Amino acid sequence: MDYAYYPGCSLESTGVSYHKSIVEVFRALGLGLHEIEDWNCCGATAYMSVKETVSFAISARNLAIAERMGKGDIVAPCSACYLVLAKTRRFLMERPELKSKVDEALAAAGLTLKCKCAVRHPLEVLVSDLGIEAIAAKAKRRLTGHRYACYYGCQMVRPERYFEEDREFPMAMDDLMAALGAEEVEFPLKVRCCGASQMVTNEEVGLDLVQSLLECAHARGASAIVTTCPMCQYNLELYQDKISSRAGKDLHIPVLYFTQPLGLALGCDPQALGLQHHTVPLPQEALILEEV
Amino acid sequence: MAVSNLTDHALSPGTLPHSERVLRKAFLDQVDDIPGGEKLRKCIQCGTCTGSCPLSYTMDVSPREVIARFRAGDIESLLRSRTIWTCASCYNCTVRCPAGIKITDLLYALKRMSMDQGIYPKRFPVYVFSESFVKMVKRYGRNWEVGLMERFQRRTTTPVLGLFKSMSMLPIFFKLFRRGRVNIFPKKIKGIRDLKRIIEKAEQMERPVERIEEKRPTRVVGYEAIGS
Numbered sequence: 013m014d015y016a017y018y019p020g021c022s023l024e025s026t027g028v029s030y031h032k033s034i035v036e037v038f039r040a041l042g043l044g045l046h047e048i049e050d051w052n053c054c055g056a057t058a059y060m061s062v063k064e065t066v067s068f069a070i071s072a073r074n075l076a077i078a079e080r081m082g083k084g085d086i087v088a089p090c091s092a093c094y095l096v097l098a099k100t101r102r103f104l105m106e107r108p109e110l111k112s113k114v115d116e117a118l119a120a121a122g123l124t125l126k127c128k129c130a131v132r133h134p135l136e137v138l139v140s141d142l143g144i145e146a147i148a149a150k151a152k153r154r155l156t157g158h159r160y161a162c163y164y165g166c167q168m169v170r171p172e173r174y175f176e177e178d179r180e181f182p183m184a185m186d187d188l189m190a191a192l193g194a195e196e197v198e199f200p201l202k203v204r205c206c207g208a209s210q211m212v213t214n215e216e217v218g219l220d221l222v223q224s225l226l227e228c229a230h231a232r233g234a235s236a237i238v239t240t241c242p243m244c245q246y247n248l249e250l251y252q253d254k255i256s257s258r259a260g261k262d263l264h265i266p267v268l269y270f271t272q273p274l275g276l277a278l279g280c281d282p283q284a285l286g287l288q289h290h291t292v293p294l295p296q297e298a299l300i301l302e303e304v
Numbered sequence: 305m306a307v308s309n310l311t312d313h314a315l316s317p318g319t320l321p322h323s324e325r326v327l328r329k330a331f332l333d334q335v336d337d338i339p340g341g342e343k344l345r346k347c348i349q350c351g352t353c354t355g356s357c358p359l360s361y362t363m364d365v366s367p368r369e370v371i372a373r374f375r376a377g378d379i380e381s382l383l384r385s386r387t388i389w390t391c392a393s394c395y396n397c398t399v400r401c402p403a404g405i406k407i408t409d410l411l412y413a414l415k416r417m418s419m420d421q422g423i424y425p426k427r428f429p430v431y432v433f434s435e436s437f438v439k440m441v442k443r444y445g446r447n448w449e450v451g452l453m454e455r456f457q458r459r460t461t462t463p464v465l466g467l468f469k470s471m472s473m474l475p476i477f478f479k480l481f482r483r484g485r486v487n488i489f490p491k492k493i494k495g496i497r498d499l500k501r502i503i504e505k506a507e508q509m510e511r512p513v514e515r516i517e518e519k520r521p522t523r524v525v526g527y528e529a530i531g532s
């Protein structure tokens with residue numbers, strides 16, 4: 013199976029370990045991943061709130077190039093990119109007037125768009141196209157003793173027809189981790205927003221929101237938090253010093269991408285999965301796993 | 305059906321001052337572009353949106369009240385509210401609204417209108433953030449986080465305070481840097497000229513904005529109360 017790959021800006025810098033681990037995992041599972049040629053930033057929510065037609069047009073350029081490549085559906089690992097690209101596609105399919113404006117803008121660069129390729133998150137791709145059982149069958153190691161709080165964040169599960177029935181309490185990531193041998197952790201805040209760019213524009217509010225997530229993960233005895241988005245990961249990991257000192261207790265905890273434990277279970281090398289890029293590292297003994 | 309063509313009472317209450325009529329038209333035009341936007345009329349004022357919002361405790365106008373004020377013919381106060389800037393677009397309200405109202409998208413529309421009208425303070429962080437982001441994308445085709453943060457810090461405060469604020473970012477910066485997670489230099493996409501052409505063309509097709517006469521406020525009412 014082949015997919016067009018939209019890494020997004022974060023995966024080139026702060027989220028580089030997400031990029032590395034996705035490439036590893038797709039390779040290990042025998043799935044083809046083809047980076048969209050010369051992709052541009054999807055515009056994110058910041059652009060959405062400035063100019064409407066422009067924001068749809070720049071994000072549509074990526075959809076058009078992916079379509080031209082003909083490698084199949086688009087995989088977008090960053091929840092924000094995923095949301096923006098999927099939303100653009102839906103708006104363009106449902107609003108013909110908007111579509112004709114965007115078509116005209118794209119034509120200025122010699123591009124056309126038929127909205128053929130769906131936009132999908134890698135978690136959904138793995139769970140629906142391969143299936144949890146098939147993935148677990150390929151595992152070489154068991155994640156015994158690991159307790160992951162699975163954090164879905166908001167952008168992925170909520171607006172754009174996420175694949176699970178229950179958008180208030182998704183289970184795909186929990187089920188995947190459990191199938192790989194990890195202990196289940198009930199994490200009631202799994203879809204609560206971390207505040208996104210509030211951390212920059214309105215820090216006190218951002219810190220509050222992240223603090224409640226970290227506290228919850230600790231209270232539930234998690235050994236790490238597992239995320240599906242570079243922004244969630246950034247917010248949850250990089251403010252731990254600040255939050256620990258304002259909360260007056262140690263709230264440090266490793267924050268991983270779901271593709272990292274998955275990669276470990278598939279027998280990938282920890283370096284190749286980018287674990288060295290994390291500022292709150294997974295303890296060395298957590299990397300020693302029993303063979304299946 | 306397009307919302308802007310509806311004449312029922314809920315959408316055009318009583319006699320409105322000129323400025324309000326201008327804003328109302330602009331708002332309803334934007335609502336037309338939102339799939340399902342017309343459900344706006346179906347609000348039952350149940351408050352589910354406010355109750356579901358992780359940030360409502362920092363807002364001056366709750367999401368439910370946004371709809372109520374729109375109905376009452378008071379869009380101007382919404383453009384001045386802290387609410388449109390504190391929304392983190394987490395879509396919790398939208399997913400839970402029993403009437404299917406696209407609250408998050410409505411708030412986006414209000415945010416855009418507020419920018420079009422210039423109703424926000426000059427160094428207002430949320431605006432500067434969006435605007436700096438747009439600059440990065442136009443110049444490089446990709447977001448460059450170092451440049452974005454530098455510009456943001458510089459534009460939101462005075463030079464001295466800005467320097468101080470940038471310093472407070474240094475610990476995180478060094479942490480990221482040590483772990484190989486920072487791009488010191490921006491990357492420009494090859495098709496930057498194509499992208500610029502797309503942007504220019506799209507800009508021409510953006511709806512014209514009718515400005516209401518307003519002076520820029522020195523601050524958004526109450527925003528400083530939550531530490532900005």
Ligand code: SF4
Nearest residue numbers: 020021022054056093
């Ligand atoms: S949303 Fe963020 S990560 Fe995605 S392309 Fe835009 S800037 Fe990059």
Ligand code: SF4
Nearest residue numbers: 165166167208243244
């Ligand atoms: S949890 Fe935060 S970073 Fe993640 S998708 Fe939601 S707002 Fe964005």
Ligand code: SF4
Nearest residue numbers: 347348350351353401
């Ligand atoms: S949840 Fe929907 S119906 Fe209820 S008050 Fe909010 S917008 Fe109105």
Ligand code: SF4
Nearest residue numbers: 357391392394395397
């Ligand atoms: S989208 Fe905005 S208004 Fe709605 S629940 Fe989230 S933060 Fe609140």
